[in-house]
Amino acid sequence: MNEEKTTTTNNKKALIAMSGGVDSSVAVYLMKKAGFDCMGVTMKLYDNQDLPDTATKTCCSISDVADARAVAQSFEIPYYVLNFSEDFDKEVIKRFVDTYIDGGTPNPCIECNRYMKFEKLMHRMYELGYDYVVTGHYARVEKDEKTGRYLLKKGLDETKDQSYVLYNLTQEQLSHTLFPLGNYRKSEIRKIADEMYFVNAHKPDSQDICFVPDGDYAAFIERYCGKEFPHGEFVTEDGTVLGEHKGLIRYTTGQRKGLGLSLKEPMYVVKKDLEKNQVVLGRNEDLFTTTLEANDLNWISVEKLTEPMRCTAKARYKQKEAKALLEPLDNGNVRLTFDEPQRAITAGQAVVFYDGDTVIGGGKIL
Numbered sequence: 001m002n003e004e005k006t007t008t009t010n011n012k013k014a015l016i017a018m019s020g021g022v023d024s025s026v027a028v029y030l031m032k033k034a035g036f037d038c039m040g041v042t043m044k045l046y047d048n049q050d051l052p053d054t055a056t057k058t059c060c061s062i063s064d065v066a067d068a069r070a071v072a073q074s075f076e077i078p079y080y081v082l083n084f085s086e087d088f089d090k091e092v093i094k095r096f097v098d099t100y101i102d103g104g105t106p107n108p109c110i111e112c113n114r115y116m117k118f119e120k121l122m123h124r125m126y127e128l129g130y131d132y133v134v135t136g137h138y139a140r141v142e143k144d145e146k147t148g149r150y151l152l153k154k155g156l157d158e159t160k161d162q163s164y165v166l167y168n169l170t171q172e173q174l175s176h177t178l179f180p181l182g183n184y185r186k187s188e189i190r191k192i193a194d195e196m197y198f199v200n201a202h203k204p205d206s207q208d209i210c211f212v213p214d215g216d217y218a219a220f221i222e223r224y225c226g227k228e229f230p231h232g233e234f235v236t237e238d239g240t241v242l243g244e245h246k247g248l249i250r251y252t253t254g255q256r257k258g259l260g261l262s263l264k265e266p267m268y269v270v271k272k273d274l275e276k277n278q279v280v281l282g283r284n285e286d287l288f289t290t291t292l293e294a295n296d297l298n299w300i301s302v303e304k305l306t307e308p309m310r311c312t313a314k315a316r317y318k319q320k321e322a323k324a325l326l327e328p329l330d331n332g333n334v335r336l337t338f339d340e341p342q343r344a345i346t347a348g349q350a351v352v353f354y355d356g357d358t359v360i361g362g363g364k365i366l
């Protein structure tokens with residue numbers, strides 16, 4: 001759906017998730033221009049007052065709410081702040097903490113989309129009698145008339161494409177979701193915001209995890225759990241001890257900086273041994289592998305995977321897609337084998353499968 005090609009509606013009603021950023025603000029403009037009756041909502045996900053107002057690269061601070069309200073008022077649409085902090089703690093923060101404790105590396109933005117924006121917020125949409133949830137994601141939804149399935153497609157601006165973090169959307173959710181920014185480039189969105197004199201036209205994009213604005217995940221986890229995690233050994237693959245680590249939660253696969261070791265050559269976190277409380281280090285070439293297994297799968301362009309298929313895939317948000325073979329396993333999981341070795345495939349991250357610009361589905365790396 002884009003500004004020029006959008007057809008007007010018969011007063012369809014859109015519930016627009018407003019973070020206070022430029023993207024969701026322009027989404028309001030585009031939906032109003034397309035003839036929708038709109039309501040703006042900001043989800044209160046945690047204690048906003050705990051955030052410093054200098055945390056400009058997060059979302060959902062007190063100033064973000066003020067920016068969202070100002071934009072909503074400029075369009076004379078209803079605006080509300082919905083308190084979902086209890087659900088956010090259970091569905092996002094606790095999963096984030098548990099994944100780190102279990103040795104993985106989580107992606108809380110994916111969980112937030114899955115459990116908050118497109119579950120809790122969509123439930124509220126139904127309660128209010130609205131037709132669509134609208135967000136400022138760079139992605140597109142189309143219906144395949146041959147199969148009747150709703151498709152999730154990449155945003156036109158591949159440098160901003162967010163289809164990776166939306167792979168959990170179900171057919172029901174996709175049928176009630178609109179991404180008005182999907183056919184735009186970020187530069188065009190900034191230009192619209194400038195022309196509309198939005199208060200947030202030049203606001204930087206949110207980059208940090210909203211509930212850890214200082215980026216110190218380990219300190220956050222220790223505060224959340226009320227305990228410190230034991231120190232242990234840095235070792236090589238053959239068991240040679242290289243030094244002492246400060247707790248497994250402080251390290252992730254592929255990490256080189258922040259190890260606190262004086263080494264003869266660059267070394268990277270290759271894996272973590274939970275039983276021995278050890279961080280295994282190796283060379284960069286030790287991080288490359290071709291195969292992964294994934295579970296907790298969601299299929300979009302197909303109903304399920306019944307036989308091997310070729311695709312492209314990526315195992316990190318910023319990773320380039322790579323050609324691979326996707327195979328169903330008897331246990332309900334899938335195996336993905338890349339044509340070329342990929343660096344630092346990490347448990348807890350998402351892997352998303354593509355057919356061109358269409359999302360086939362995705363899952364969580366084991």
